[in-house]
Amino acid sequence: MGAAIVKPEELLMRSRGAELLRFSTAGSVDDGKSTLIGRLLYEARGLYEDQLAALKKDSARFKREELDLSFVTDGLKAEREQGITIDVAYRYFSTPRRHFIIADTPGHEQYTRNMATGASTADLAIVLIDAQKGVLPQSRLHAFISSLLGIKHLVVAVNKMDLAGYSEDVFRSIVKDFDAFSEKLNIQDLVYIPLSALKGDNVVKRSGRMPWYEGPPLLSHLESVHILSDRNLVDLRFPVQYVLRPDTSFRGYCGRLAGGVLRRGDELLALPSQRRTRVRSITGAGGEVEYAFAPQSVAVTLEDELDVTRGDMLVHPANLPQIRREVEALLVWMDREPLTPGKVYWLKHTTQLLKCSVARLQFRIDPGTLSRRDAAVLNLNEIGRVTVQCFRPVFCDEYSKNRQTGSFILIDPLTHATAGAGMIIERGSLPATDHPAEGSAADSRFLLPGEGTVSPGDRERLLKQKPATVWLTGLSGSGKSTVAYELERKLMAAGRLCCVLDGDNIRCGLSRDLDFSPGGRRENIRRVAEVARLLNEAGLIVITAFISPCREDRGQAGKIIGSGRFIEVFLDASVEVCEKRDAKGLYKKARAGLIKEFTGVSAPYEAPEAPALRLKTGEEPAGLSAEHIRLYLEQNGFFKF
Template identity: 50%
Template sequence: MDGAITSRGLLRVLTCGSVDDGKSTLIGRLLYDCQLIMEDTLAAIARDSRKHGTVGEEVDLALLVDGLEAERQQGITIDVAYRFFTTPRRSFIVADCPGHEQYTRNMATGASNSELAIILVDARKGLLTQTRRHSYICSLLGIRHVVLAVNKIDLVHFDQQVFDRIVGEYATFAAGLGFHSMVPIPTSGRFGDNVTQRSGNTPWYRGPTLLEHLEAVEVEEELTKIPFRFPVQWVNRPNQDFRGFSGTVASGAVALGESVVVAASGVTSHISRILGPDGDQERAVAGEAVTICLADEVDVARGDVLAPVSDRPAVADQFAAHLLWMDEEPMLPGRQYMMRIGNVWTTASVTAIKHRVDVSTLDQQSATRLALNEIGLCNLATAQRVAMDPYSQNRLTGAFILVDRFTNRTAGCGMINFPLRRATNVHHEHFLVDKAARAASLGQKPMLLWFTGLSGSGKSTVAKLVEQALHQAGRHTYSLDGDNLRHGLNRDLGFTDQDRVENIRRVGEVAKLMVDAGLIVLASFISPFRAERQMVREMLAEGEFVEIFVDTPIEVCMQRDVKGLYAKAKRGEIANFTGVTSPYQRPEAAELVLDGAGPPAEALAQQVLALVERRQAGG
């Protein structure tokens, strides 16, 4: 490489915009005009053009990037396609991202690793919602340099007024997005206008070609300039004489002898050894995979972060973040998800949605949930304190993902704004009398019997009979019923999905306190969502949560419905009614399943009592 390439370095480029704006064609044209396509590859594309092409008898250059068969058949991009190429002045990695709204998650993945975005706009259509959404996501994900490629300019007869109008609208929209540079270029990916060569069809345009700008633009080498961060991936201890911490330097640099701190614990030490692929080395910089040894026997585990003593990341279990929702199931405040930040996995939930962002206007709107592809500013809480930086300062230690606990789908990605330093004087209080002592004085094992099923399934009837029998046998019990709690503790909640989540969270917290008091607690709730039933299970010790599913067909529930609630729900008079207009997720591994349509309630209660006595006896 010559000096120009060395000085410019590698540029990671993202192409995005609405569907059919010509992203793949533009990148294909760029590679073709730079003579970077091998002859056999070009011949293959020519053959595929006759089968999948969209430009008649011409070679369809989009096929160079649209590698998936499904993409070629539909003429769209589905996955992120990466292409590496080099010109005499620079090396590039280009991520061609899908334009369809349902593939926004793929676009966000590409944006998270890019330094410059080429935002394409079809000159005939102007700015679309997806154009604005992608631009906003680019801004959130830290991209600070944008090319506005007004593409298919040939289809509007190279009209300068069309170009100027689109550029003006975009400049107004993007004014608050924090881009450091925004370069508009009129292009035709199909014919190559202003891609690598200046076009005679646009004499009114005086700016650079796309390639000229990409080769010349200066992007900040941020990772080596920001503070040192080292997320520990693995504690390396092959024998008693060696203990090192392996991982990749996320940012900054560190050298032998420098002092570091374990962010979460605050324990300090200094670097005694740095081992790379070729053995010992004096220092390590961002992007290097190394093993670091400390001079002291410090407690460090996978997920801990090493940092400079004088410039530590925040450590918190509550923080504010922008959240991009990627799942078809909406995000509900209070629902628990698995969160990964760095090398740490922990449970997390959204405690509040401060606002949702209208991607068309950037207006802030009130919201109680986030649907697919929506973006909101949220407060989140985690089960453990984690090290973090604001995403604007460090894209690696300020990013996280949320994963659905049952489907394992990536449900959302987040960019941390700041930690919430709340209630720092609040700690868990330990009493002289604990749960074991309380249970021993009552002569029983505390537990929570959680009855779940549709409205009218008979769960409350069975629960009442079970409690009566337990009381007569000298057991100490208490019943929690959904209707009763909605007259007091939960009187402020409705029946939307998000209110149902909060309803069960509160019930779980109350039940946990009662189990801690040594009681046998009976909770009778529809509790339609598996996630919340699992949340309550995890609040308690192993074996204390007993899920009892009263499995009654909805037809039988309707026959028992003396209040006519099902009929009202079918007529649309009751919203969010479970089984009619709101789903019920059947338990998949309940400790006991009762046939609510068969034996009488007394017989079902005997099944529960038998299970309780086995648990009390240690079975």
């Protein structure tokens, strides 16, 4: 920091110009994380002498060999005794170029929630890798959590290079390993730095012991990396936090801009009332201003007297957030009590506090492999994809577009524990080619999923069944429609409300604008899935009978319908058998070249890898196949009442 001769005024100016960078670190003493932070603080003079003296005392008491800088960051007695980091600590230091806030978090899997906490406000994350140990599950977990929480800049600090003989080969092989994993993550800026926190190589000063490394030392990188702001300055989002009414002449709507720029005179739309008005004045921390931007805290007065309260949102009329009662989200579970689908929680989103329930837990994500796992509950520190049903609409954006309007927390109604942290994602995202046309209904953010207080459980009790979609897939002639209607008859006879969707009823109406090109087929499947989902929500069991040859399309249908309700059934009959049946004469036409891209003849059929059921419809009668499916539904609790 500055020398004594610098004038105070100049220091003030300089400090004013310096930017603020928030970064997170994750790990424990073993990884050398605390040593690294201690080194940064020590060399950037973020540590005072009395703190150092206290450290020396601590290190001596706990019989550590060298001056252990981890004693700086591990502020709780239990942490110092056990030599682990348990909870997030915040540390502050400045260089002439930047101010830094470090969120120092633990690294073990059982502290995932603390890692997520630290990452939630960080611009950059440092993932520590011990050069001797290479890429560990923990390193992958850090990277995954960082990317999940929307951190765009990642620094992989390959530490303890001193113990690896400062070897370039060791470094390169770690880079290669990590690259292979990080490809699957959404990280925009990834930098590797070989260093030794203990010896000080490449932390603050360039090390002479690794001439093969041409990049900057860690601190220089932190000082100079161009930070892609997580601020969204395009979409105005002003959640009303507090209404200020000091007297009858003044009514100010206070809040912190969650996105965009607000100007005096702007036309605004208030949500949920959808009333329009204009901005009369804006008061910032320093007084009245012409404009304000995220993340400023301001008070706004409006031209008209509207009924606007805490939890409402002011936006520009031509740029609306999504207005949803049902949101899809990735959820980090933080409570010892597991997440129970159906249970009612408090949900806090921007300035709204409302009740909600998690309608569906679609799957759990294994952070090590990034693969999906079936899950009935979400336990402490687990991450899953969920559908949340809100008791009131929320005004939100995807987390990737806006960290403020795209995030929420769940609170246990009894204990008040902060139980979950959610990041909103788009539902069953469409393939790029199939984006709805401009001006189409899907673009209208005014589409409000209906109000109502009837829950899925109410419908289940009324109908004495749990909704599901039996998705029949197989070649033309494999018996899809026959089995579907056979199953429908059986279920109806047993008092189960259901219906069949097949080419005849969908292609003639809902999808009559579509052709049989791959794009048209894909869109058709998407529509079928959306209809099935709606019917499921109404409580019905749906049976679909479509060739649906592409694995990817069926996967998307499964996402739209939800993994708990989507039952994939493969009607496994050979082309020969199907062609022999050829009830509609289609194979004959295809062989004659009259039908292009006919599945099984001139286009591929991708069989399911792990269907819920595989039925040999070439060998058994349709009635038996239908019975297999009915039995499956019964055994899996769909008729539990």
